[in-house]
Amino acid sequence: MAETVLIPAEGYVLQKVRIKRLSSKNIIVSDHGPWCVLDDEQWDRVLNNALLPSEPLFADLEKKGIILTENNLRMVTSQYKERYSHLFIGPSLHILVITKRCNHKCVYCHMSAARGDMAEFDMGKETARKTVDFIFKSPTPTLHIEFQGGESLMNFDVIKEVVLYAEKVNETKKRTLEFSLVSNLSLMDEEKLMFLLDHHVHICTSLDGTEEIHNHNRRSELRGFNSFATTKRWIDRIRAEYQKLGSDRDVSALITINRNAIDKAKEVIDAYRECGFSMIHLRSLNNLGFASRSWHKIGYSAEEFIRFWQEGIEYIIGLNKKGEFFRERTAIIMLQKMLTTINPNYVDLSSPCGACVSVLTYDYNGKIYSCDEGRMVGDDTFCLGEIQDEFKDLMGSKKACAIVTSSINDLSFCDECAWKPYCGLCPVHTYQQSNSLVPLNIQDDRCKILMAQFDFLMEKLVTDDAFAVLARRWVSAGLPKELRGCREIFI
Numbered sequence: 001m002a003e004t005v006l007i008p009a010e011g012y013v014l015q016k017v018r019i020k021r022l023s024s025k026n027i028i029v030s031d032h033g034p035w036c037v038l039d040d041e042q043w044d045r046v047l048n049n050a051l052l053p054s055e056p057l058f059a060d061l062e063k064k065g066i067i068l069t070e071n072n073l074r075m076v077t078s079q080y081k082e083r084y085s086h087l088f089i090g091p092s093l094h095i096l097v098i099t100k101r102c103n104h105k106c107v108y109c110h111m112s113a114a115r116g117d118m119a120e121f122d123m124g125k126e127t128a129r130k131t132v133d134f135i136f137k138s139p140t141p142t143l144h145i146e147f148q149g150g151e152s153l154m155n156f157d158v159i160k161e162v163v164l165y166a167e168k169v170n171e172t173k174k175r176t177l178e179f180s181l182v183s184n185l186s187l188m189d190e191e192k193l194m195f196l197l198d199h200h201v202h203i204c205t206s207l208d209g210t211e212e213i214h215n216h217n218r219r220s221e222l223r224g225f226n227s228f229a230t231t232k233r234w235i236d237r238i239r240a241e242y243q244k245l246g247s248d249r250d251v252s253a254l255i256t257i258n259r260n261a262i263d264k265a266k267e268v269i270d271a272y273r274e275c276g277f278s279m280i281h282l283r284s285l286n287n288l289g290f291a292s293r294s295w296h297k298i299g300y301s302a303e304e305f306i307r308f309w310q311e312g313i314e315y316i317i318g319l320n321k322k323g324e325f326f327r328e329r330t331a332i333i334m335l336q337k338m339l340t341t342i343n344p345n346y347v348d349l350s351s352p353c354g355a356c357v358s359v360l361t362y363d364y365n366g367k368i369y370s371c372d373e374g375r376m377v378g379d380d381t382f383c384l385g386e387i388q389d390e391f392k393d394l395m396g397s398k399k400a401c402a403i404v405t406s407s408i409n410d411l412s413f414c415d416e417c418a419w420k421p422y423c424g425l426c427p428v429h430t431y432q433q434s435n436s437l438v439p440l441n442i443q444d445d446r447c448k449i450l451m452a453q454f455d456f457l458m459e460k461l462v463t464d465d466a467f468a469v470l471a472r473r474w475v476s477a478g479l480p481k482e483l484r485g486c487r488e489i490f491i
């Protein structure tokens with residue numbers, strides 16, 4: 001039964017909060033997100049229920065919902081609801097592994113791709129249509145279908161089949177239907193591009209930084225093939241078409257950082273700038289698939305990645321100070337959680353995470369997994385069933401419940417962490433580390449990286465006024481148009 005909060009008529013109840021000591025300041029973070037900085041004397045008075053309604057501090061903490069009063073209960077409840085809004089929608093991201101084949105042999109490949117000539121690893125047209133039928137059983141108003149591989153363009157006919165069939169089904173279902181394609185672009189041609197543009201398929205590629213780093217990591221099956229030059233040429237070509245269409249879209253690019261880039265933060269950021277991007281996502285390498293076999297050659301420690309990321313963010317801040325608007329995606333997601341009431345709905349950093357809740361992945365053979373990484377662990381721990389199963393049986397299955405539960409950060413070590421409201425566990429990572437869905441290893445590398453990133457950003461927010469202004473600009477630029485510039489969403 002829900003606990004009733006009894007609030008004294010003229011007083012307050014302290015919200016569930018956690019404390020972090022940074023730069024000799026007490027950062028008080030409430031369970032629903034808003035935070036404040038208090039000195040020891042203020043914190044002592046808040047704790048001892050000694051704040052008076054006439055004090056400015058009372059009004060400030062009431063506005064943030066850090067203390068609960070009769071006046072703010074409704075607002076705090078709706079902010080809680082927004083923070084967990086991903087729980088009330090259903091899976092909207094549907095990732096189709098259109099083929100397991102790939103014409104590249106990347107050193108860190110997460111999904112153990114099959115050779116380019118092994119057509120038995122392609123999704124067939126019938127499986128594709130049944131997958132679309134299954135996807136439409138998800139109750140969400142928006143359905144986003146993402147084509148993944150291997151190299152997805154190796155099975156372009158089935159991509160076409162899915163797009164055309166989904167559009168036909170949607171004539172009666174009337175959902176908001178979106179498509180995206182993840183590809184190394186090496187097999188792109190004008191005909192494929194025109195189809196993708198005509199059907200509003202968003203294009204996302206991989207770009208690992210400089211030509212040297214990219215070509216070292218992303219090797220083609222064809223000897224002498226320049227993967228970087230091909231990707232760059234198609235990025236420019238696609239952009240030219242967007243421009244012709246008057247679209248404000250851009251190609252997206254994903255970077256994977258391995259050991260040969262871990263001391264080259266500036267170089268990879270400059271490479272993105274030179275390719276015309278104004279954002280980069282500095283993500284650490286997952287110890288999955290081929291990457292785990294060659295981890296001793298391509299991996300690095302949490303400390304090395306933290307140094308890399310912080311150096312990158314400092315460099316990006318410097319670029320912004322010189323007048324260039326350039327952003328980093330992890331920082332934006334974290335800052336959005338720290339500074340606004342709007343849920344960025346980022347599947348890898350929520351509690352519960354997006355696995356089963358917001359995303360499902362369909363393998364080439366009709367098996368359904370909880371998320372993209374769930375298919376890469378080397379066994380069927382994250383396999384929920386198959387496309388012929390009933391949607392509601394699969395979503396309500398014991399396995400789906402176990403996966404969702406294992407991503408909730410209510411464990412003792414997270415429950416004491418100030419960043420708990422902004423963070424979440426990754427069951428795939430947990431499974432890779434401990435062969436179990438129950439996290440046993442307190443403060444593993446993932447946690448170390450996240451904690452250092454949250455610490456770094458919060459320390460900057462509370463000690464550097466210019467950064468606090470810039471952080472709001474970064475977050476604002478990523479919000480839906482109608483919310484940009486809206487001051488009320490900042491807490």
Ligand code: SF4
Nearest residue numbers: 348353355371373426
């Ligand atoms: S299980 Fe891990 S990789 Fe999969 S959605 Fe959750 S956080 Fe992301």
Ligand code: SF4
Nearest residue numbers: 414417420423447451
């Ligand atoms: S995973 Fe680490 S950083 Fe995240 S809430 Fe748990 S203890 Fe904090």
